[in-house]
Amino acid sequence: MEEFLQQLTNGLAVGGIYALIALGYTMVYGVLKLINFAHGDLFTYGAYLGLTLLTSLALTDRLGFALGMLVLVLMVMGLVAVLGAILERAAYRPLRESPRLSAVVSALGASIFLQNALMLLYGARFQVYPNILPATTLNLFGLYLPLMRVLIVLASVLMMAALYLFIQKTRIGAAIRAAAIDQGAARLMGIDVNRVILLVFLMGPALGGTAGLMVGLYYGQINFTMGWVYGMKAFTAAILGGIGNIPGAMVGGLLLGVIEALGAAYISIAWKDAIAFLVLILILIVRPTGLLGERVADKI
């Protein structure tokens, strides 16, 4: 039982990261019906920008730990969001009216470009974050819970909840939902669809970049290819939850993390990815639109 709970928390911490990245995939897909393959790389940029800002500005020394961290998170969010917007302008907007395949190829190209640009800028070696997080480990009934893991899960859930409320309760959120249902009709209702798309490309990367920063801070080791594995997993999580659906991405991410941890614990470590994908296939057989996905007429 103790080991089960331990593995459950292990899974939730990993899943929280997947979920944050998955939101970016799902929002872009919801509005543009495009899989933004470069999203995993924006996650990596978050990790690298965080490292550079952390080491060059010494924020935590100047502003104190909590405030310094907050400023760091906001700066990374802002910078990665700008990157996301540039990506949209450069790689996707010119192809808006082209066949969908062109945009997918452009996404793959952007991913390769971003990854290799990072390698040329920072070098191919692993980069390592300075170890500034308090190494407090909570001990709950024999359960080992490093404080930072708890904070990672809390921070991801908070950000996801904020995003959900934003999408559901604000006028801009309503505009995003409208554009996701029918861009043409939304335009006729006076919604500036280009701005909605820009907004989606600001918010998704901001969350993905924050996830990258959290991975860097907690795991310490980053490299320019890390976006591939995380991107793949997050993409899977988005499909698992129902792509295009925001709560679905959250549920899918957390669930995928937990399935992986429990699969590793009780079946086989080497097979954990196979198990996770098997569960994905089974869920898609029963519910082709994913766990929370709705059947929308124009969805492919």
Added chain:
Amino acid sequence: MKQHLLALVAAVGLVVGGATAQAADTVKIGLMAPLTGSWASEGQGMKKIVELLAEQQNAKGGVLGKKIVVVTEDDGGDPRTASLAAQRLTTQGVVAVVGTYGSSVTEASQAIYDEVKLPQIANGSTAIRLTEKGFKHFFRTAPRDDEQGRMAAQTIGKLGFKKVAILHDNTSYAKGLADEAHALLKSQGAEVVFFDALTPGERDYTAILTKLKGANPDVVLFTGYYPEAGLLLRQKKDMNWQVPFLGGDATNNVDLVKIAGKEAAEGFYFLSPPQPQDLDTPDAATFLADYQKKYNELPPSIWAVLAGDGFRVMVTGIAGAKSTDGDKIAGYLHKDLKNYPGLSGPISFDAKGDREGEVYRVYKVDAEGGFVLQKL
């Protein structure tokens, strides 16, 4: 002789499918290395070393009176990319190939080179089966896994550990080493309480560590690579788990300590051929000084240095065979090259192309993150 050589050039030209006519005043040596991908730091070290050595050799007059040109192709640390890289090298008129690092990557290229009789010398590939396939043009400066497996079992015995957990990462290198050590440990009476594989390239290995801890081993033998080893050590420390780790030679990289942090890395044992700075051959001292002068750093690991040895061996082979014919070079390396003074010690090859003699040492990470040679 000249006619003979011309005929040879023509024949090679035919074999590689009508490649461009070869410039007769240079000797091209190929280098296949992981310049990108997760082993990129190794690959870039290999490139730097081979380029430095080629420069020095050219200053001494090249080989066969011709200038050496190094043609580099990126294998990305990936078998699929490697087979493409190998095909590109075979069509560029190279006479020998140095590389590469990962065993599965080398494996994907072996047949391609052998088919066109190009001598290949791998620097980091230690999987046993690479030299068990009867390729006559394949050599390696790296030792074989079974030697390392023996050393791992022996070291665990000497350190007095009884219950052993073995973790690999399903690459052909890590699994080969894990299997070898597994069999030897069982035969020497140790209990293997855990045997499984992790997925390389991830960040969070707490699920695996939680399960490992449940098996309660005296020591964990991890046969994978340094990025994962560093994360395992770091997350193990976060769990307050004190078990010692023993790593295979792919954990021998200075980045291991950077990833794990000094505190978490302290006490980590690993097996490896000697570190670049522990090399005691006379050539090594000058080489390290030259390398540091040119690039302002130390070579990333011994594997990159072994690529340098591979390059020097190939140059010696070409000079010794007085020919750029693949069969003649391979024949010379098999039979006539005895105790060549390499950077990593004397080099000779057996009939399979394996390097002869003991290469491995045991290292331990100290509190400062330094790698200290152990006498067991």
